[in-house]
Ligand code: ATP
């Protein structure tokens with residue numbers, strides 16, 4: 001069966017890094033015979049310049065029909081004066097909504113080779129391998145809000161957090177499945193000592209946990225989790241949490257790895273799923289051919305794993321990236337004396353060589 005990938009390079013370094021990831025996917029296809037086909041679509045500032053909108057209807061339609069979407073990055077200073085509703089970043093939110101991307105996955109794996117870039121001591125951080133499962137289309141970000149209300153001369157604003165049992169069940173089941181392919185441990189993060197939504201969250205997680213006795217489930221308050229990530233990150237396997245806490249914790253976890261150029265992500269939906277690096281369009285280095293392509297290449301490994309269920313192909317990509325690093329190859333963002341300097345192209349070629 002044909003597996004159709006819609007590639008959305010976006011702006012800045014988006015084109016360079018998605019080109020690298022597509023090369024990797026093509027090589028994988030030669031070996032694993034998945035039957036991949038590719039189609040390119042516009043989004044972000046480049047789409048705004050060409051079509052007057054950061055997210056053209058064509059892009060949405062193509063994405064909806066795709067087996068998976070590979071996304072580069074959007075944004076850049078040249079679009080700073082564009083009216084807020086048409087800014088490049090709106091493309092990401094628009095796709096999330098159009099595709100119903102209900103979970104965001106951020107793996108954080110601290111490789112031995114790169115632990116020196118972590119703000120934590122190597123002996124604390126080495127071996128960390130965490131998957132953050134964040135609910136993406138509910139919670140306080142999507143509840144009723146009031147920007148400004150004046151009562152007795154005092155201005156206030158409010159946001160309403162709201163979660164339903166089915167929403168929590170769905171994300172919890174996803175976390176359980178993910179843990180089953182890893183180390184069978186799920187830590188659910190909430191603030192149930194204070195928030196009603198968190199109490200519903202914990203109750204629901206506990207119910208789903210009882211249906212999955214092979215998975216070790218524990219609960220942490222978000223403040224404690226933030227601390228534990230910095231003190232003993234190796235204790236975690238899968239972390240499942242709501243939209244707001246997940247946003248904050250996934251950025252905290254991302255710095256453990258020390259390098260933004262290495263961090264992949266996936267946003268899983270019912271119709272299709274979207275894979276992108278966590279970094280932005282890096283306008284400062286765009287067009288120079290020096291961007292680190294590994295975050296996007298690792299995102300393509302997630303695409304193979306979660307959308308195409310090609311686990312061995314996904315592992316082959318991850319192993320090739322490990323091998324390139326072990327051999328001492330570094331793009332300028334990670335380069336130090338004694339290593340082999342690689343630009344985007346060289347790093348991609350090295351990874352391709354190691355794919356088996
Ligand atoms: P956004 O608002 O889109 O997140 P940003 O400016 O906050 O954008 P990035 O675009 O991720 O963040 O860039 C932050 C810094 O990290 C920049 O100096 C950029 O050059 C660097 N950077 C980001 N991604 C890469 C990469 N793949 N390779 C090398 N450097 C990168």
Ligand code: MG
Pocket residue numbers: 280
């Ligand atoms: Mg940013």
